[in-house]
Amino acid sequence: MTLRCEPWARADKRADKETLFSPQIRAEIDQWVAKYPDEWKQSAVMASLRIVQDDNGGYLTRELMDRIADYLDMPPIAVYEVATFYSMYELSEVGAHKICVCTNVSCMICGSENIVDHLEKRLGIKLGQTTEDGKFTLKEVECLGACGGAPMFQIGKQYYENLTPELVDSILDSLEQDNGE
Amino acid sequence: MSEQQTITVEVDGKKLEASPGQMLIEVTDAAGITVPRFCYHKKLSVAANCRMCLVEVENAPKPLPACATPVADGMKAWTCSPLARQAQKGTMEFLLINHPLDCPICDQGGECELQDVAMGFGEGISRFAEAKRVVASHNIGPLIATDMTRCIHCTRCVRFGDEVAGIRELGATGRGEHMKIGVYVERSVSSELSGNVIDLCPVGALTSKPFRYRARAWELTQYDSVAAHDGVGSNIHVHVRNHQVMRTVPKDNEAVNETWISDRDRFSYLGLYTEDRLLKPMLRQDGQLQEVEWQQALLESAELLKTVDAARLGALVSPGSTLEEMHLLQKLLRELGSNNIDHRLRQADFRGDAADPAAPWLGQSFADLENNEAVLLVGSWLRKDQPLLNHRVRKSVLAGGQVMVINPVDYDFNYGLSNKLIGAPADMVAHLAGVAAALGADTAGVDASAGAEHQAIAEALKAAAKGLVLLGSMAQVHPDFSLLRLLANNIAQAANVDLGFVGEGANSTGAKLAGAVPHSGGGLSVAGMLKQGLDACILLNVEPEFDVANPVAMAGLLNGAKVVALTTHLSPWLLEYADLVLPVAATLETSGTFVNLQGDLQSFNGTARPVGEARPAWKVLRVLGNLADLEDFDYESSQDVRDEALQSIGEIKLDNSLADTSAVAASLISTELQRIGGVPPYSVDMLVRRSSALQHTPDGWKASLHVSADTASQLGLMDGGSAVLRQGEGEITLPLVVDGRVPPACVWMPSGVPGSELLGEGFAAVSLEKA
Numbered sequence: 043m044t045l046r047c048e049p050w051a052r053a054d055k056r057a058d059k060e061t062l063f064s065p066q067i068r069a070e071i072d073q074w075v076a077k078y079p080d081e082w083k084q085s086a087v088m089a090s091l092r093i094v095q096d097d098n099g100g101y102l103t104r105e106l107m108d109r110i111a112d113y114l115d116m117p118p119i120a121v122y123e124v125a126t127f128y129s130m131y132e133l134s135e136v137g138a139h140k141i142c143v144c145t146n147v148s149c150m151i152c153g154s155e156n157i158v159d160h161l162e163k164r165l166g167i168k169l170g171q172t173t174e175d176g177k178f179t180l181k182e183v184e185c186l187g188a189c190g191g192a193p194m195f196q197i198g199k200q201y202y203e204n205l206t207p208e209l210v211d212s213i214l215d216s217l218e219q220d221n222g223e
Numbered sequence: 224m225s226e227q228q229t230i231t232v233e234v235d236g237k238k239l240e241a242s243p244g245q246m247l248i249e250v251t252d253a254a255g256i257t258v259p260r261f262c263y264h265k266k267l268s269v270a271a272n273c274r275m276c277l278v279e280v281e282n283a284p285k286p287l288p289a290c291a292t293p294v295a296d297g298m299k300a301w302t303c304s305p306l307a308r309q310a311q312k313g314t315m316e317f318l319l320i321n322h323p324l325d326c327p328i329c330d331q332g333g334e335c336e337l338q339d340v341a342m343g344f345g346e347g348i349s350r351f352a353e354a355k356r357v358v359a360s361h362n363i364g365p366l367i368a369t370d371m372t373r374c375i376h377c378t379r380c381v382r383f384g385d386e387v388a389g390i391r392e393l394g395a396t397g398r399g400e401h402m403k404i405g406v407y408v409e410r411s412v413s414s415e416l417s418g419n420v421i422d423l424c425p426v427g428a429l430t431s432k433p434f435r436y437r438a439r440a441w442e443l444t445q446y447d448s449v450a451a452h453d454g455v456g457s458n459i460h461v462h463v464r465n466h467q468v469m470r471t472v473p474k475d476n477e478a479v480n481e482t483w484i485s486d487r488d489r490f491s492y493l494g495l496y497t498e499d500r501l502l503k504p505m506l507r508q509d510g511q512l513q514e515v516e517w518q519q520a521l522l523e524s525a526e527l528l529k530t531v532d533a534a535r536l537g538a539l540v541s542p543g544s545t546l547e548e549m550h551l552l553q554k555l556l557r558e559l560g561s562n563n564i565d566h567r568l569r570q571a572d573f574r575g576d577a578a579d580p581a582a583p584w585l586g587q588s589f590a591d592l593e594n595n596e597a598v599l600l601v602g603s604w605l606r607k608d609q610p611l612l613n614h615r616v617r618k619s620v621l622a623g624g625q626v627m628v629i630n631p632v633d634y635d636f637n638y639g640l641s642n643k644l645i646g647a648p649a650d651m652v653a654h655l656a657g658v659a660a661a662l663g664a665d666t667a668g669v670d671a672s673a674g675a676e677h678q679a680i681a682e683a684l685k686a687a688a689k690g691l692v693l694l695g696s697m698a699q700v701h702p703d704f705s706l707l708r709l710l711a712n713n714i715a716q717a718a719n720v721d722l723g724f725v726g727e728g729a730n731s732t733g734a735k736l737a738g739a740v741p742h743s744g745g746g747l748s749v750a751g752m753l754k755q756g757l758d759a760c761i762l763l764n765v766e767p768e769f770d771v772a773n774p775v776a777m778a779g780l781l782n783g784a785k786v787v788a789l790t791t792h793l794s795p796w797l798l799e800y801a802d803l804v805l806p807v808a809a810t811l812e813t814s815g816t817f818v819n820l821q822g823d824l825q826s827f828n829g830t831a832r833p834v835g836e837a838r839p840a841w842k843v844l845r846v847l848g849n850l851a852d853l854e855d856f857d858y859e860s861s862q863d864v865r866d867e868a869l870q871s872i873g874e875i876k877l878d879n880s881l882a883d884t885s886a887v888a889a890s891l892i893s894t895e896l897q898r899i900g901g902v903p904p905y906s907v908d909m910l911v912r913r914s915s916a917l918q919h920t921p922d923g924w925k926a927s928l929h930v931s932a933d934t935a936s937q938l939g940l941m942d943g944g945s946a947v948l949r950q951g952e953g954e955i956t957l958p959l960v961v962d963g964r965v966p967p968a969c970v971w972m973p974s975g976v977p978g979s980e981l982l983g984e985g986f987a988a989v990s991l992e993k994a
Binding site: 050053054 | 244246268269270271291382385386389390391392393394395396397398406407408621635636637638639
């Protein structure tokens with residue numbers, strides 16, 4: 043036997059793929075599918091998960107993952123594997139602002155524990171939880187590749203580096219004033 | 224790369240021959256050099272994720288995994304050098320970090336690859352003092368028990384699902400320490416080969432649920448046998464304790480079952496020890512079956528056989544009986560002067576008897592199934608009916624071959640079908656004739672028009688360098704079987720591909736060879752017996768309510784005849800109609816021979832002791848022969864019987880050619896609402912029907928009536944509501960299931976399932992209304 047180099051098999055391919063997602067979503071996913079050879083459209087699974095997650099208010103449901111599996115002709119479990127592997131995908135509802143705090147080596151050395159402590163105190167939640175008002179979710183993540191600015195976190199698509207408790211407060215203050223924007 | 228080319232590698236100082244492209248571990252395995260491994264399996268793709276098979280290779284800066292290192296000419300490797308040993312011990316220590324120390328309560332204990340390898344490569348004391356991880360397990364159905372805390376993430380089960388079973392149901396979710404193998408969403412796995420992950424799992428994470436806590440590996444004695452529930456004749460090991468079958472596992476035979484067995488063959492043994500297993504002979508006295516001694520039962524049976532009018536004596540034998548049993552039964556009948564014997568119990572159409580092939584078989588060897596470029600399945604759910612043949616066909620699809628179907632139900636397959644024609648049972652003839660017409664072949668008098676799909680199928684068959692038209696079990700129970708067979712024959716000839724049959728049971732090819740058919744002497748077929756009636760009827764391993772095409776007619780036959788039943792289980796109808804019931808040894812308890820669909824003659828010995836006073840059927844038949852004063856019934860062993868049978872068979876010449884190609888008219892006409900019969904995969908024989916674990920899988924038949932959404936709305940029926948199905952005099956009320964696989968104007972209500980005995984033949988006009 044040899045090393046595997048073929049796509050996941052799926053016998054029951056859906057014919058009615060246009061019913062799975064809206065035309066905009068399909069167009070976005072198709073852009074990614076077009077980047078790969080025909081038989082490798084499963085390679086677009088990460089982009090598809092991101093597109094669908096953004097469209098669904100920041101998190102994925104099992105049903106949405108099943109639809110992606112149908113859309114890309116792959117077994118549903120293979121989509122769950124990808125979605126559970128990467129920390130960027132959310133499998134349950136998250137707050138309007140998702141704070142991803144890096145606690146990996148560089149950030150830890152530079153004091154990420156203090157940042158986490160401060161965030162937990164200020165928001166009144168633990169890592170992995172969402173505030174009652176649904177505004178903030180606190181999440182521990184591995185290295186986001188910004189070691190030069192440790193300690194750091196990511197909110198939405200924005201990186202915040204060289205964090206101190208005071209800086210964290212001002213960031214959160216401005217976000218609270220934005221009222222979820 | 225030429226196949227003949229060989230290169231030389233040196234492992235542990237020994238020069239070994241290898242072919243280019245082989246992995247190092249394949250070469251060492253062939254040479255008998257032990258390299259520890261968990262994730263590598265010869266039938267699965269290479270994952271190289273367990274790192275247990277690390278070996279030292281010359282000029283490599285660090286140890287390399289033998290499973291993922293292709294050999295090269297002149298390569299030097301050491302499997303137990305200090306560097307290799309250090310790497311292997313290091314891997315072992317990591318693997319044991321999170322593995323629980325629960326061997327005393329683990330079912331895998333004693334046959335665990337992790338235990339074995341830890342004995343050789345593990346340290347006596349763990350340096351890991353931290354908490355071990357715990358993983359919650361999902362319930363994945365009635366066959367496989369899960370203890371995922373024990374999992375070492377070898378991913379064999381995951382790769383098996385994708386590469387062999389064809390549906391990936393298990394996966395590895397999460398990452399790092401949080402990675403776990405499971406289904407993610409709790410559900411029963413649906414593969415018909417799922418039990419093989421029990422054997423693949425190197426640890427106790429996936430074990431057999433029915434076998435759980437029943438026995439320890441070292442208490443079991445292993446015997447070899449042959450599985451009895453499909454035409455593959457999978458080779459199996461039977462594990463026995465205290466003369467009882469505790470479980471069955473596959474035995475490697477590359478030409479037959481490779482290294483797999485189907486779930487049906489693995490878990491059917493559960494039907495052996497049920498409450499209705501017959502323990503003593505019984506005789507009807509004062510209208511009641513009462514237990515009697517063997518002596519009396521045999522004398523009474525022989526007396527009946529001697530006195531009955533031979534023309535009105537008949538025998539029905541299950542196609543899963545051994546060659547020896549069939550040979551003796553037909554000999555008994557024929558010496559008594561009757562040719563009324565048949566094993567084709569579910570066949571409905573006997574008009575083609577004169578054309579019957581001499582020894583119907585698959586038409587190809589199992590290995591050849593992998594090389595077909597086009598396969599046309601007619602009336603076959605090959606995936607569930609013959610799981611390991613389907614596995615071979617799937618390999619042909621992966622290699623670029625096409626599979627096309629003409630089926631009465633849109634069965635699911637674990638590969639893509641390039642073309643499918645799904646229609647009511649009556650349409651199957653028209654579709655097949657359409658393909659024949661597209662090929663310019665004789666359409667056997669059927670008015671046929673070739674549509675685009677028929678053309679496409681015809682062209683695929685014609686273009687194939689190697690192809691097959693396969694008549695499945697649904698075709699053989701079809702009321703127009705002889706017509707379907709003739710059309711398939713014409714198609715195969717016109718397209719220059721093979722014609723094959725997938726018979727019922729383990730020994731349908733053997734049955735024909737042994738003479739368990741009426742036409743070698745002009746006797747009555749099953750249908751003939753049902754029509755004419757009998758004065759005395761012998762049943763061998765037949766459950767009359769479920770094993771015959773038309774149970775209603777069967778009830779009539781049994782009512783009018785003296786019935787001698789040689790059986791393993793006492794079914795309600797036997798209790799009601801039989802006059803003499805003789806308990807016989809079940810498969811796995813008796814010695815015998817099966818001829819599988821590629822003509823392999825496979826003999827086996829009994830493994831477990833027959834329960835109660837049951838005796839092997841060949842012995843019972845021999846004594847009946849003696850007591851009926853017949854000649855030449857003095858066999859000392861089943862081998863004697865086999866030798867005699869083989870002598871009369873001569874050389875086994877498999878032959879699918881039709882002796883007569885005159886056409887018959889189609890008998891099945893489209894009606895307003897038609898029943899689709901056939902037998903579900905886990906209802907094929909007495910033993911399988913009694914395997915509770917199989918019945919609880921998704922493939923176990925749930926008492927229900929299946930119709931398409933259109934038909935349901937036309938009849939004003941709701942999914943889940945109750946409906947009454949009427950067929951002739953019979954009727955049954957069952958929940959209705961709206962099922963997209965069923966064509967319009969049809970009701971899928973199989974034969975061989977509880978309730979079907981009230982309805983008669985499997986294909987007929989029926990009516991359906993709200994209950």
